[in-house]
Amino acid sequence: MVWDRNNLQGKVRVDDITETAKRYVPEMRAKGAEIIIAIPHSGLSSEPYHAMAENSVYYLSQVPGINAILFGHAHAVFPGKEFAAIKGADIAQGTLNGVPAVMPGMWGDHLGVVDLVLKNDGGNWQVT
Numbered sequence: 001m002v003w004d005r006n007n008l009q010g011k012v013r014v015d016d017i018t019e020t021a022k023r024y025v026p027e028m029r030a031k032g033a034e035i036i037i038a039i040p041h042s043g044l045s046s047e048p049y050h051a052m053a054e055n056s057v058y059y060l061s062q063v064p065g066i067n068a069i070l071f072g073h074a075h076a077v078f079p080g081k082e083f084a085a086i087k088g089a090d091i092a093q094g095t096l097n098g099v100p101a102v103m104p105g106m107w108g109d110h111l112g113v114v115d116l117v118l119k120n121d122g123g124n125w126q127v128t
Helices: 017-030
Strands: 068-070 099-104 118-121 124-127
Touching: none
Parallel strands: 068 099
Antiparallel strands: 118 124
16 A cells, blocks of 8 residues: 555555556456456556566456456556557557556546457357
């Protein structure tokens, strides 16, 4: 817990974003979630993984079962040229490790759009 620790410690529980997703995404799927869109308050970095990282979206994109990620924290734009060197970031397609992702800048200066193609196969929705 980095921000406002003095007011929040002992009152809220804070867990690692990636580890939490690894725990709950399979549970959500098992309970019937057909499409999962993660919306973390986190940024994108090429730093090696460590628990409780501020910018953990890259590692979140590696969690199986997440269909898209709408993220923001770093006040940047993804897809954008500044992220082109990150392994697994496709700035032409707007994906991280194959997962559609968008970070829409800051203070409403950009609009982030993720275009998912959905298919209803016998009553179940799938991203194609």
